[in-house]
Amino acid sequence: MPILTVTVSPELVEKVSLDATDTAENLLAIIHQHLAPRAGTEQIMFVPAFGAVTGCALLARMDHRASDSRPAAVRKACADAICRYLAEKFETSVRVRLIALNPDDIAASDIGVEARS
Numbered sequence: 001m002p003i004l005t006v007t008v009s010p011e012l013v014e015k016v017s018l019d020a021t022d023t024a025e026n027l028l029a030i031i032h033q034h035l036a037p038r039a040g041t042e043q044i045m046f047v048p049a050f051g052a053v054t055g056c057a058l059l060a061r062m063d064h065r066a067s068d069s070r071p072a073a074v075r076k077a078c079a080d081a082i083c084r085y086l087a088e089k090f091e092t093s094v095r096v097r098l099i100a101l102n103p104d105d106i107a108a109s110d111i112g113v114e115a116r117s
Contacts, residue, residue, distance in 0.1 A: 002037050002062055003042075003062065004031065004043065004045070005045050006086070007060075008047065016090065023046075024046075034081060035074070
């Protein structure tokens with residue numbers, strides 16, 4: 001259930017938008033390599049920031065279901081890989097936060113078909 005939201009600073013919106021499909025595919029590959037989620041449970045969205053940004057130009061926040069197979073070292077390696085990929089691809093500052101959620105604390109609901117660009 002990894003849900004990755006990448007918030008994009010105003011000056012990078014156009015650049016990220018032009019390459020969003022390729023970027024999402026590469027991010028998905030990183031997520032699968034490190035976290036091995038069940039297929040079809042992934043969500044990746046790029047969201048533009050409005051106005052001045054404090055901090056890094058890109059903020060990637062991913063929530064996912066905690067499990068014994070994804071200890072802190074695995075999550076850290078995934079966060080590092082996402083950070084490195086985005087920083088190199090867009091030549092900018094990046095902050096990544098990977099948040100593991102207790103499965104008992106998650107309630108979920110989905111309607112419709114998977115969106116693909």
